[in-house]
Amino acid sequence: MxxxxxxxxxxxxxxxxxxxxxxxxxxxxxxxxxxxxxxxxxxxxxxxxxxxxxxxxRILGLNGDLSLYGVTRSITDYDDIAAEVRKVPGVTQATPLLEGQVLLSAGPYSSGGVVHGMTKQGLNDLKAISSNIIAGSLDQFEGDDAIAVGETLAERAGLGVGSQLTLVSPNGAATAFGTVPRVRAYHVVAIFDAGVNDYNAGYVFMPMSAAQIYFQKPKAVTQIQVMVQDADNVRPVTRAIQQALADPRIRVMDWTNSNNAxxxxxxxxxxxxxxxxxxxxxxxxxxxxxxxxxxxxxxxxxxxxxxxxxxxxxxxxxxxxxxxxxxxxxxxxxxxxxxxxxxxxxxxxxxxxxxxxxxxxxxxxxxxxxxxxxxxxxxxxxxxxxxxxxxxxxxxxxxxxxxxxxxxxxxxxxx
Incomplete structure (x- = not known):
């Protein structure tokens, strides 16, 4: 030219x-x-x-690409459902989870927080947490007295491995004088850095059995977190899970619904x-x-x-x-x-x-x-x-x- x-x-x-x-x-x-x-x-x-x-x-790594909820806010046969979900093509992980809101207290510090009750294996599979332990170890994450906290919460409350963190739940026992909040102290066995400040400051993890006792939900969970191979194409997996379960008691919600806005x-x-x-x-x-x-x-x-x-x-x-x-x-x-x-x-x-x-x-x-x-x-x-x-x-x-x-x-x- x-x-x-x-x-x-x-x-x-x-x-x-x-x-x-x-x-x-x-x-x-x-x-x-x-x-x-x-x-x-x-x-x-x-x-x-x-x-x-x-x-x-980070958000999906902590919350899952999609979650299964019970219409009654509880899932009792969660092991069978999780096993069925794992068979769906594209699913890499299905972890039962018991979630509850509490007041976190240590000395003069107090703040609202969220408890996630998980099995030791489930928390190890949650790489956003298990791969970012900065103090302590998940080896002691068992029994009814263990808890894992975030780095920001540990700094603000002055917590270290072996310290006590008190959990206060408003859903306590009903008495003649009204509802008495449930109060229980747990020992910190691990401190994690999830990379997201909100999670480091307000989320704690405890063994599933301890969470079921604390929240008075024996043999029940609130949701099942599911990880998939391709989070950007989660919709087909969501439909496949709905078809595989075909259970009107289970509601499936993926990240495009919960975090789409x-x-x-x-x-x-x-x-x-x-x-x-x-x-x-x-x-x-x-x-x-x-x-x-x-x-x-x-x-x-x-x-x-x-x-x-x-x-x-x-x-x-x-x-x-x-x-x-x-x-x-x-x-x-x-x-x-x-x-x-x-x-x-x-x-x-x-x-x-x-x-x-x-x-x-x-x-x-x-x-x-x-x-x-x-x-x-x-x-x-x-x-x-x-x-x-x-x-x-x-x-x-x-x-x-x-x-x-x-x-x-x-x-x-x-x-």
Whole structure:
């Protein structure tokens, strides 16, 4: 498309001579603008992808991809149901769980919390907890006196392995003087870091038998947590479980129902950020238009000379198309490289910025996570590159057409 003549002239125009620096400076600003726009878009999309993937992995890793509930809020034959669910294709794990709300108390500290009663094997299978034990061990997670707590709760309540944590449940025994809350102290055998501040601060785990005694639900659980191979395609597994059980007493709810509003909001925010940041590239494309128009104005006499020497209108148009395309391609390549390198080192950059400023740039109590995630999706990166190149090319069309329409006679007469 571009011959040696067009490439030579376009290269000469891009290398401004003395007295023509202003046009060259505008072209450099256009290049930097496109580069920064592409880099910003890649970085923000990667952070949004990482935030969604990390948050989804942690929340679903703790709550399960789907759960089975009893219509009477209790499931008695849970072992048989869990065994039946495990036979469904796509299911990797089915864990009975007894959940209850309590008041957590240790010394002067007290706060609301949630108890999850699980078997020792079930808690070991819950990798979000068992793989992140920072003190103690799950080997002692048995009997009626053991409990595992989160790191944040342990710090706030001053707990360590062997410390006592008192649980108070409002659903106690009925007496002539009213309902007496159930109060029971448990020994901490393990401290975990789930990576989500809310879980570290308000969730505790105890053996299933101890939870059944405490909540007065002998041989019963409140739900069965299920993990699947592909959480993004959980709907077919949900339907398969419903068909396999065919039990009106069991209600199946997957994460797309229970957390759909939350993850949907994250997706909407990602789409809106994409549209907003695309405007940065669009503004840079307008800078390309202005720089090329000024270049055409500055090179009017040169264009006339080239036309009188035999250059066609198509050749003139290709020259200025190449000038604008060079700015767009170089800016896009620079922005892509900057964005990818930034994403690959984003956590190190955050730590350096925190040390320099002395502030916490990513508070886990606000953002749920304890590090800044970034996940590059190369399909999105390619979309950004194609969009930036397309906008840059479109920005060169009008100035190039104006240059090709230049009348050499009029240009030389007034030049």
């Amino acid at each position: 571009f011959g040696p003549f067009e490439r030579a002239v376009a290269g000469r125009y891009l290398r401004a001579r003395k007295g023509e620096r202003f046009v060259s400076v505008i072209a450099i600003f256009s290049l930097v603008g496109i580069g920064l726009g592409v880099a910003t878009l890649i970085i923000v999309m990667a952070v949004m992808n990482g935030f969604r993937a990390d948050l989804m992995g 939350f993850f949907g909001a994250v997706q909407v925010e990602q789409n809106v950020m994409f549209l907003i940041l695309t405007l940065i590239i669009l503004v840079a494309a307008f800078n390309v238009i202005s720089s090329l128009i000024m270049m055409v104005k500055d090179k009017t006499v040169d264009i006339a000379v080239l036309r009188t020497m035999g250059a066609t209108r198509g050749a003139i148009m290709r020259i200025f198309l190449m000038c604008g395309a060079s700015v767009g391609v170089t800016g896009t390549a620079f922005g892509t490289l900057l964005g990818v390198v930034f994403c690959e080192n984003i956590e190190r950059i955050r730590q350096v910025m925190q040390r320099i400023t002395g502030t916490n740039l990513f508070n886990p109590e606000v953002y749920y996570l304890e590090h800044l995630p970034a996940k590059l999706v190369w399909g999105q990166v390619i979309e950004v590159i194609v969009m930036a190149l397309a906008l840059s090319l479109l920005a060169t069309l009008y100035p190039s057409w104006r240059a090709a329409k230049t009348d050499p006679v009029e240009a030389l007469r007034h030049g």
